[in-house]
Amino acid sequence: MNRTTSTTAKTAAGRPNRPRRPRRLRRLAAPLLLAAGLCMSSLATAGPVQAVDGTVITYTQSGGRTVSFTFDDGPDPTHTPRLLEVLRKHNVKATFCLWGDHVRQYPYLVSRIAADGHRLCNHSMAHQDMGGWSQQQIRQNLEQVNNAIRRAAPGAQITYFRAPYGSWGQSPQVAASMGMQPLGWRADIGDWQPPGTGELVNRIMQRVTPGAVMLMHDGGGDRGQTVSAVDQTIPRLKAQGYTFDQPAVR
Numbered sequence: 709m710n711r712t713t714s715t716t717a718k719t720a721a722g723r724p725n726r727p728r729r730p731r732r733l734r735r736l737a738a739p740l741l742l743a744a745g746l747c748m749s750s751l752a753t754a755g756p757v758q759a760v761d762g763t764v765i766t767y768t769q770s771g772g773r774t775v776s777f778t779f780d781d782g783p784d785p786t787h788t789p790r791l792l793e794v795l796r797k798h799n800v801k802a803t804f805c806l807w808g809d810h811v812r813q814y815p816y817l818v819s820r821i822a823a824d825g826h827r828l829c830n831h832s833m834a835h836q837d838m839g840g841w842s843q844q845q846i847r848q849n850l851e852q853v854n855n856a857i858r859r860a861a862p863g864a865q866i867t868y869f870r871a872p873y874g875s876w877g878q879s880p881q882v883a884a885s886m887g888m889q890p891l892g893w894r895a896d897i898g899d900w901q902p903p904g905t906g907e908l909v910n911r912i913m914q915r916v917t918p919g920a921v922m923l924m925h926d927g928g929g930d931r932g933q934t935v936s937a938v939d940q941t942i943p944r945l946k947a948q949g950y951t952f953d954q955p956a957v958r
């Protein structure tokens with residue numbers, strides 16, 4: 709049955725190629741393992757002095773039937789105040805990923821976000837794609853944002869960093885070294901091009917999963933539909949047993 713003759717190579721699909729693949733993998737394996745080892749050792753040595761590590765997290769702090777709403781690209785003079793009202797009405801804390809330029813324009817909104825007990829997240833100065841940037845360039849940009857936030861809301865903690873476009877490059881390590889947790893997302897409701905409040909409500913309800921960080925926007929365009937959808941979905945999520953939690957900090 710299990711014939712191991714010279715014909716095996718012809719009859720067993722893929723077998724003739726098999727010896728080649730491992731050779732190629734072996735050639736790659738050494739540098740990959742070395743790189744992984746270097747990464748781990750640099751994390752390990754940096755670990756004790758950092759509050760967070762460089763992992764991009766996509767889940768809530770507590771897990772279980774919790775969810776984190778995160779709002780990007782603000783603060784916005786029209787939609788952020790409305791959103792804050794909605795969140796206050798439902799007694800929900802969220803996370804705001806702020807552009808430094810908008811922070812400088814509307815510092816009073818940042819202090820209101822912080823005063824309401826929401827979490828702050830650095831989202832670059834002007835939504836730059838940092839994918840190809842050096843660590844120094846990234847650090848400079850992130851420091852400008854943090855300085856603007858601290859001027860607007862003295863004493864506020866900047867817990868997270870989110871890379872514009874999810875183009876992370878070397879930014880997770882830089883953010884972590886500055887004490888900010890790299891913050892990704894598990895569900896994106898696609899509100900950057902408003903599809904109608906009803907559609908956004910459906911997307912939130914369909915895409916929510918236990919422990920998910922959800923990506924939404926309160927700035928960068930007309931976010932009226934997002935604010936209304938948030939207002940409508942919070943009671944429905946609570947009715948389904950969800951509670952609202954902050955994104956995880958490792």
Ligand SMILES: [Zn+2]
Pocket residue numbers: 780781831835872873
């Ligand atoms: Zn953004």
